[in-house]
Amino acid sequence: MSDTTAAPDMLSWSCPAPLRDRPRVVMGHGGGGALSAELVEQVVLPGLGGPAPAALTDSAVVELGGARLAFSTDSFVVRPLFFPGGSIGDLAVNGTVNDLAMSGARAAYLSCGLILEEGVEIDTVARVAEALGGAARAAGVRVVTGDTKVVESGHGDGVYINTSGIGVIPAGVDLRPERVVPGDVVLVSGAIGVHGVAIMSRRENLRFEVEIESDCAPLGGLVEAMLSVTPDLHVLRDPTRGGLAASLNEIAAASGCGVVVQERAVPVPPPVAGACAMLGLDPMYVANEGKLVAFVPREHADAVLAAMRAHPLGSGAAAIGEVVPEHPGMVVARTGLGGTRVVDLPMGEQLPRIC
Amino acid sequence: MSDTTAAPDMLSWSCPAPLRDRPRVVMGHGGGGALSAELVEQVVLPGLGGPAPAALTDSAVVELGGARLAFSTDSFVVRPLFFPGGSIGDLAVNGTVNDLAMSGARAAYLSCGLILEEGVEIDTVARVAEALGGAARAAGVRVVTGDTKVVESGHGDGVYINTSGIGVIPAGVDLRPERVVPGDVVLVSGAIGVHGVAIMSRRENLRFEVEIESDCAPLGGLVEAMLSVTPDLHVLRDPTRGGLAASLNEIAAASGCGVVVQERAVPVPPPVAGACAMLGLDPMYVANEGKLVAFVPREHADAVLAAMRAHPLGSGAAAIGEVVPEHPGMVVARTGLGGTRVVDLPMGEQLPRIC
Known part of the structure; x- marks a missing residue:
């Protein structure tokens, strides 16, 4: 869904090869990851010649x-x-x-x-x-x-x-990653990875014990419920192409903050986890179509989470992490065993033409 | 450019074969003529299930x-x-x-x-x-x-x-074919058929003595100049796919009036006329991309025409016909020899993928 707009230094870190060394478009240029960002930042926006990258x-x-x-x-x-x-x-x-x-x-x-x-x-x-x-x-x-x-x-x-x-x-609502500050709580509205696995299972004719259905849904009502708690949410994203990892990286890069995710807190349904394990996919990078991630001021986090859980499309909502002043622009996950791993911006998309 | 919205009786007249007899999409369904209208009216709009056809x-x-x-x-x-x-x-x-x-x-x-x-x-x-x-x-x-x-x-x-x-x-502006009444004057902003012939000449590698270039241009300024004479213009159309003939037929059908065009008054540059004659095309059906057709109350027609001619994109503007109470929904052309011919809605587009 995204023409990502990560900051240029993020891009050079994720993808050291200058784009002009690739003379032709590859599938990954449409994947919502580093290659997509590179194409937009280095080719499309300079061609358009107008708006600042953050505007697109x-x-x-x-x-x-x-x-x-x-x-x-x-x-x-x-x-x-x-x-x-x-x-x-x-x-x-x-x-x-x-x-x-x-x-x-x-x-x-x-x-x-x-x-x-x-x-x-x-x-x-x-x-x-x-x-x-x-x-x-x-x-x-x-x-x-x-x-x-x-x-x-x-x-x-x-x-x-x-x-x-x-x-x-609505008046008073100003959602953008630049408003994110250390201390913000990271919420997701429910299970991740479902849409991508549903598409792939049909495309590859895979059979699971329980058929996994796309979570595709309209989130306007859920967002209204969240904003009725406070208009002062900082940023919302629907983690589509590139999955939750891409959304968190975009926000980290644009805010200049670090993001820490508690891996065990991220809701991944067992059938999705199983399918991903079998196929060598990481659910953090799999596309969703009916989920959102919210960065919320700490003082409002509990009330917003409760409002999400009270909405049919947010019944599986969870707090999964927080914003920190350390490692600006970077997303790290604390693993179940107490370790830490970097969750970086995907290059392309694990599954082409997912949306 | 148009999903045409001609009235259903118009469609059954133009295209007696019910669409469901064609099981598959053909190129003409994208041509802006009767086949396009049929697809939109009989398949897309019923599927969407919502808005009245005139809204789409x-x-x-x-x-x-x-x-x-x-x-x-x-x-x-x-x-x-x-x-x-x-x-x-x-x-x-x-x-x-x-x-x-x-x-x-x-x-x-x-x-x-x-x-x-x-x-x-x-x-x-x-x-x-x-x-x-x-x-x-x-x-x-x-x-x-x-x-x-x-x-x-x-x-x-x-x-x-x-x-x-x-x-x-702008306030006071209400442009739609239902406002057209007998007596309205039909104006075009300049030479027709240019874009289509330019595309085809490149596609077919044809050479003419003078290269014909597309007339592609933004018409916002010309329209502003026309509306500054009077906000009371009745309808404007840019005759793209299906050409001037499709636009006039759409307006005739939606207004329930007849349209009479003086064939000799329609500006067709000699190179376009020559190319069309050679290729068996009728310039009335060839796509334009920087021209408009206006239906204007008779009392304002001279002043609006003068304002068009004073604008760089309307220097070739001409009055080409009028609205009559006879033959409702039908467009007829008076030929140079005093005869009359029906200008009907094209089935598809003479040239696929023109825009």
Whole structure:
């Protein structure tokens, strides 16, 4: 979901090879990790020639017509189009709704741009549109403008979708990583790694004892519940591509603080842990689609956590760590055995086309 | 640029075969003509299950935070990426800026979603980003939020771009086809058919005595100049996919009026006319990217035309026809020899992937 905007020194640390040494785009450039950041920071933003990197995030905050709006865009190229617990239509609505929610905005209106591949079944398009419509109703957002393009067979993959969204940010809400300070508590809204494992299990035709379904969901209501405790939350992120590790690293880099995570406190459902162990994946790096991570002032942390747990989409919420003045820009995990490991920014994405 | 929204009886007239008889998407479904309309009306909108068809147009008008905003989206899949007079980057900015302008809004902010194909040269991405940045500066709009996805080689075509945009609609401006009445004068801002012929000449490696360059341009300033004469313009359209013929048919259908065009008054540059004659194309159906068509109350038509001609992007403006109570929903052209022909809604697009 992210064009990451980690600080340049972070990028040179994560990826010493200058991008121009890679003459061509590789899959990892779309993975939401260090390669994605490099492409955006070194190629796209200099080309655009305009905004400061910090301005080109998941969700921009803009003033328009006297209102403070969140404005966000995402393209969806997930494979397969339908997977346990959801579809590209659900992702396309919830992905953008959630990006807006991470700015504190309740999504009001969505656009929908379809790129169809010649030869895709009309019934598939219909099923995707129905999924979009159902997800929009569930999220309380209206699709008000659209566009359809068709490309020749062999230049697409069935259906790609872009959605963009706008919503109003309530007065007093100012969510950005620069507000994070030592002492902040790190909360997650529930189990991590579920979406990525659900996609992969379908793609690779893996069978588990219990089918793992995507957690894809709209987070606007959960965020409203959290903000009703206090508008003074510091930052929210939905840890999609690159997983929780990428979100924590982005926030650490942008805030100039260190983040310490208690590994045992991170909720990973046993079936996800098992699947990850079998496949050599780290759940910290696996994409989520219906979860958020919040950096909250210590004095409000208990009340915000309670509000999250009282919401259906936050029943599995947990405090997983804190912000420290040490090791600025770096995320470390305390392991169950009392050790410490660095949780670094992933290079690419363990699973391509996860959203 | 359009998901056309012609009335259902129009569609059944243009395309007697029910869509469900075509099990798969064909290129024409992206052409902006009757097939596109059919897909949107019969598959996408019923799937979405929500808004009235008239609400799903190029540019939605929404109330948000107390302001009246235009909100629009477009995906760009033009081939080749660079062509005489422009590139996919210019199209991506001007296409969305112009959709907003057709609602009377000056574009304020754009989003940019890139879908890159694995293997595309990084330098190509850089050139596209530079074109985007240059076009945004020329149009006075800021790209504030973005997203990058990568798909495997063979599932894209170098670079696809989605842009969405928002802008404020000035008070008193209410542009929609339902406001068109008999007596309205039809104005175009200049020569038609230029963009389509420019793309095709590059794609097919055709050589003309004078190279024909795309007319791709941002129309916000021209629209401002027109609205400064009177906010009471009835409707504006940028005749992109499907050309002038598609725009006139959409307006005729939605207004329930007839449109009469004086064929000799429609500005077609001789090189475009020559290329079209050679290739068997009708310039009325060829895509434009920097032109608009306006339906204007008769009492304001001369003053609006003068304001258009005083603007650099309207120097070739002309009155080409009028609205009549006869043949509701139908567009007819008076030929140079005094005859009459029906200008119907194209089925698809003569040239696929024109934008």
